[in-house]
Amino acid sequence: MFKEIIISIQAFAKAHALVKKHRLWKWIFIPGIIYMILFIVSMIFLWNTHSSVIAWFNTTTGIQSWLEKQNSKLLNFALAFGEFIVGVILLMIYFSFYKFLWLIVGSPIFSILSEKTESILEGREFPFSMAQMLKDIARGVKLALRNLFWQSIYSLTILIIAFIPLVGWAAPILGLLVESYFFGFSMLDYSCERHKLSPSQSINFINRHKGLAVGNGMVFYVLHLIPVLGWLVAPAYSVIAATISLYNAPDISNDQPQASINILQQQSSK
Structure with missing residues (x-):
């Protein structure tokens, strides 16, 4: 898995080179x-509302009034840090809904961009079909909703863990891994x-190749730390990098269903 994460991360550098060379x-x-x-x-809205959720929880549970009676700096610090952790998880959950x-x-743009990337890698054109594109969009929506459901289950579980002292400090890392996997999943699915892989395939x-998905999603989120430029390139670069990563993963062509028709052949020699 770690090797696949590295391959997926390196694919972003190759994506940049491909974009420059072919003027995409x-x-x-x-x-x-x-x-x-x-x-x-969306981030302005989410940032202004997540603090209200935390304040409501503290008031409802009575934690705030209990801490005021204790008058303990250590407990106040623990609460402040816990609120920060919970705030991060909430922002991740909110962002996941926006992301999906x-x-x-x-979906239409990402599908075309993934196809264009593969046509460059293979040196051949894929015939355009409006009917096929509509099928691609319908499939993308279906899988996005499926992933949203499962990610919501995992995210709510992580949110509960975030309220547990000390153990909850690991919640943001778990949340990032879950977010990265499901985003990378969507990027890889275009290929x-x-x-011709069915949704279940x-x-x-x-x-079986979680590392490729996690690595793609991790770079997508890291790019958001770069104001403006990172936000501009993050979505499209993720699509291109996901397509490239499947061509650079060793022995990946031996791990595919028969119905894939030699999908994702390794092109490392090119």
């Missing part, structure tokens, strides 16, 4: 600008779908 900037900046605007608006909404809205395939 319009595929990067047009969806990137839309994503950045929506991201800024964006995946649904941006799986193009090569795609799920099984990606589950």
Whole structure:
């Protein structure tokens, strides 16, 4: 798994080189600008509301009044740090809903960009089909909703863990891994779908290569630490990198269903 994470991370550098060489900037900046605007608006809203949720919880449970009676600096610090941890988890949960909404809205662009990336890697064109694109969109929405459901289950479990003293401090790391996996899953599925893997086959395939999904999602989130530029390139670069990573993973072509029709052949020699 660790090796696949490294492969997935390295794929972002190769994605940048591919974008520059083949002048794919319009595929990067047009969806990137839309994503950045929506991201800024949603983060402002989420930041202004998550503190209200924490305050409501403290008031409802009586923790705040109990701490005031204890008058303990250590307990106050523990509460403040715990609130920070819970706040991070809440922001992750909120962002995951926004992220899946964006995946649904941006599915047509991401599907085309993934196909364009593979056509460059293989040196051949894929015939365009409106009917196929509509199927791709429907499949993307279906899997996005499926992933949203399971990620919500995991995220709520992690949120509960976040309220446990000391143990809850590990919650943000667990949350990041879960977020990264489900986002990377969506990026990898565009290639799986193009090569005729059914949703269940795609799920099984990606589950056997979790490292590729986790690595892709991790870089996607790290890019958000770079204001403006990171927000612009994060979505499109993730799609391109996911497609490339499947071509650089060793022996991956031996781990595919027969129905994949030689999907994701290794192209490391190119």
